[in-house]
Amino acid sequence: xxxxxxxxxxxxxxxxxxxxxxxxxxxxxxxxxxxxxxxxxxxxxxxxxxxxxxxxxxxxxxxxxxxxxxxxxxxxxxxxxxxxxxxxxxxxxxxxxxxxxxxxxxxxxxxxxxxxxxxxxxxxxxxxxxxxxxxxxxxxxxxxxxxxxxxxxxxxxx
Numbered sequence: 236x237x238x239x240x241x242x243x244x245x246x247x248x249x250x251x252x253x254x255x256x257x258x259x260x261x262x263x264x265x266x267x268x269x270x271x272x273x274x275x276x277x278x279x280x281x282x283x284x285x286x287x288x289x290x291x292x293x294x295x296x297x298x299x300x301x302x303x304x305x306x307x308x309x310x311x312x313x314x315x316x317x318x319x320x321x322x323x324x325x326x327x328x329x330x331x332x333x334x335x336x337x338x339x340x341x342x343x344x345x346x347x348x349x350x351x352x353x354x355x356x357x358x359x360x361x362x363x364x365x366x367x368x369x370x371x372x373x374x375x376x377x378x379x380x381x382x383x384x385x386x387x388x389x390x391x392x393x
Contacts, residue, residue: 285373286314290359292379295346300383303346306334306359310341316362317343317373323353324378326386333362350383 291305306317316335323329328351336343359374 283309283373285309285369286312286361286363287317287359287373290317290319290357290374290376292355292357292376292381294350294382296348297352297382297384299348300350301346301348302350302381302383303344304332304334304357305342305344306336307342308336308340312341313338313364314361315364315366318360318362318368319357320360321350321355321357323351323355325353326351328353328386333368335362350381351386352381352383354378354380 286308287306288309289307291307293303293305295301295303304319304321306319308314308317314336316333318331318333320331321329330347330350332345332347334343334345355376355378357376357379358372360371361369361373363369
């Protein structure tokens with residue numbers, strides 16, 4: 236027999252209405268054959284209404300523990316910056332830093348030294364237009380390995 240193949244054609248836009256600020260939404264998009272009877276595939280897409288859309292961490296110098304943190308903002312954001320909290324999963328090496336930004340900048344980076352080698356849970360938070368930190372994570376990196384300073388080992392002799 237003759238097999239007819241259809242390629243999905245996506246036209247127009249999907250209107251999901253108004254989304255509340257500072258929310259993470261998970262939307263499942265289902266593509267269906269023109270007949271409307273058969274599901275082609277399911278695609279899951281996360282939609283964030285936070286100002287901070289993504290975060291990144293780069294080790295610049297492991298001998299000094301110099302690590303750079305970057306916040307990436309949605310276009311048109313009125314956020315004053317981002318707050319970053321990093322928590323070592325194995326020790327007490329934890330910290331927090333704030334990065335302010337010019338409103339015309341979509342990315343901001345701040346580097347700090349003295350970060351120890353560890354797997355960190357890193358949370359990125361919006362600093363709202365009024366300067367308040369929204370402590371609901373906009374973006375998270377879980378078990379992010381950072382190769383920084385080696386913890387000191389102290390030996391005692393008698």
